[in-house]
Amino acid sequence: MNVLIIGSGGREHALAWKCAQDDFVEHVFVSPGNAGTHLETKVSNIELNLNEFNSIEKFCLIEKVGLVIIGPEQPLVDGLTDYLQSKNIKTFGPSKHAAQLEGSKTFSKDFFVKYNIPTARYKSFDNFESSVEYLNETSFPTVVKADGLAAGKGVIICQNIEEAKQALDSIFNDKTFGTAGNRVVIEEFLEGEEASFIAVVSKDKIIPLATSQDHKAVGDGDIGLNTGGMGAYSPAPIVTDEIHEKILNQVMYPTMNGLIEEGSPYLGFLYAGLMIKDCEIKVLEFNCRFGDPETQPILFRLNSSLVELCNLAIDDKLDNYSIEWTEKHSCGVVIASAGYPEKYESNKEVSIKENNNEDLKLFHAGTKYENGMILTNGGRVFCATALGCDLKDAQKNAYNLVNNVKFEGAFFRSDIGFKGIK
Numbered sequence: 001m002n003v004l005i006i007g008s009g010g011r012e013h014a015l016a017w018k019c020a021q022d023d024f025v026e027h028v029f030v031s032p033g034n035a036g037t038h039l040e041t042k043v044s045n046i047e048l049n050l051n052e053f054n055s056i057e058k059f060c061l062i063e064k065v066g067l068v069i070i071g072p073e074q075p076l077v078d079g080l081t082d083y084l085q086s087k088n089i090k091t092f093g094p095s096k097h098a099a100q101l102e103g104s105k106t107f108s109k110d111f112f113v114k115y116n117i118p119t120a121r122y123k124s125f126d127n128f129e130s131s132v133e134y135l136n137e138t139s140f141p142t143v144v145k146a147d148g149l150a151a152g153k154g155v156i157i158c159q160n161i162e163e164a165k166q167a168l169d170s171i172f173n174d175k176t177f178g179t180a181g182n183r184v185v186i187e188e189f190l191e192g193e194e195a196s197f198i199a200v201v202s203k204d205k206i207i208p209l210a211t212s213q214d215h216k217a218v219g220d221g222d223i224g225l226n227t228g229g230m231g232a233y234s235p236a237p238i239v240t241d242e243i244h245e246k247i248l249n250q251v252m253y254p255t256m257n258g259l260i261e262e263g264s265p266y267l268g269f270l271y272a273g274l275m276i277k278d279c280e281i282k283v284l285e286f287n288c289r290f291g292d293p294e295t296q297p298i299l300f301r302l303n304s305s306l307v308e309l310c311n312l313a314i315d316d317k318l319d320n321y322s323i324e325w326t327e328k329h330s331c332g333v334v335i336a337s338a339g340y341p342e343k344y345e346s347n348k349e350v351s352i353k354e355n356n357n358e359d360l361k362l363f364h365a366g367t368k369y370e371n372g373m374i375l376t377n378g379g380r381v382f383c384a385t386a387l388g389c390d391l392k393d394a395q396k397n398a399y400n401l402v403n404n405v406k407f408e409g410a411f412f413r414s415d416i417g418f419k420g421i422k
């Protein structure tokens with residue numbers, strides 16, 4: 001069978017690489033893909049207009065695509081799954097309604113309250129004046145969030161009332177995030193340690209994936225601006241067995257059941273971003289997709305077939321399914337372009353020293369292949385991912401792999417995994 005992956009990031013390279021490993025998979029197409037997916041065996045890139053759902057449908061029919069996996073949030077929130085499923089094309093991803101868990105902070109926060117899912121106290125606003133008035137009732141720091149999709153940039157942590165006013169002014173009046181800022185959530189600042197809990201959800205079944213932790217801030221020691229994620233590792237020791245149980249019982253099952261109650265059962269990867277403190281958990285956000293860069297270290301540990309897992313989930317056949325992981329630990333270090341997460345340059349030529357070590361994998365993200373050259377094409381350019389007998393070993397191996405990659409302006413955090421090692 002053939003598989004189509006939608007997206008172009010490191011997550012999609014990892015998804016395509018994993019799908020291509022199954023002997024029963026003839027070919028994996030990625031749209032639009034990157035240089036890494038272009039160079040991968042049994043994988044090729046295809047330019048499809050992702051806004052024209054019928055052109056994706058046509059491609060699937062012509063190429064006999066037996067499974068579509070949608071990587072990023074935008075096409076999910078736009079309803080690509082609903083469209084392809086209505087054309088009887090097997091598609092792994094949530095419906096447009098369920099994807100609002102990520103697509104609208106107001107939707108997700110109201111959902112948490114309705115189904116008693118622990119989260120930060122909040123209030124939602126649709127205009128500047130009332131949101132500013134509310135600041136008199138809040139304590140600081142406080143968190144201002146654009147309601148809609150803002151490419152990971154819509155969350156502003158404000159230390160005082162002036163910063164909060166400025167954030168609200170820029171969202172409501174300057175339209176910094178466009179229509180994503182037509183509404184705003186102001187919420188309580190939570191302290192603790194973050195973890196990513198990602199599961200495959202199929203109607204009334206949940207298959208938790210290996211635990212992981214991302215590093216959102218751009219600088220070592222979690223200092224500086226927030227990014228899409230500068231590196232991740234798996235498993236995450238902060239998610240003890242007890243916390244794991246709590247996440248399932250207080251977050252994942254109530255979400256799954258809530259969506260069933262609303263007539264919109266979930267299908268796809270469901271990602272809960274959590275704050276953990278003193279064994280208590282609170283949900284920071286939901287993503288309706290696999291994390292990036294969490295996908296890279298998580299899939300690197302997965303022994304089971306991803307294509308089989310997705311197909312069983314679509315067919316509602318996950319009873320008695322058992323997922324297999326390697327005991328090894330994994331660590332993924334993002335190599336980014338100078339300036340990221342703000343302005344950065346692209347089109348820098350990349351040189352890569354090849355290696356044949358099966359415990360190392362250089363996943364591409366913002367790269368493209370032109371005239372036989374690999375060029376940078378984004379803020380996050382690679383995720384150097386490695387296995388090791390423990391996290392420290394995986395970290396050492398990942399940083400050795402980082403050293404194999406050179407391009408002008410390349411930078412990376414030098415402490416990925418530090419919380420898990422400490």
Ligand code: AMP
Nearest residue numbers: 120143155187188189190216273284285
């Ligand atoms: P979100 O897109 O809601 O996950 O927010 C992005 C990042 O902002 C999170 O990973 C946290 O690091 C931070 N953040 C979001 N909400 C809060 C909060 N209520 N308290 C503290 N930090 C937060």
Ligand code: GLY
Nearest residue numbers: 228229291292293
């Ligand atoms: N790594 C965070 C995210 O995928 O949103």
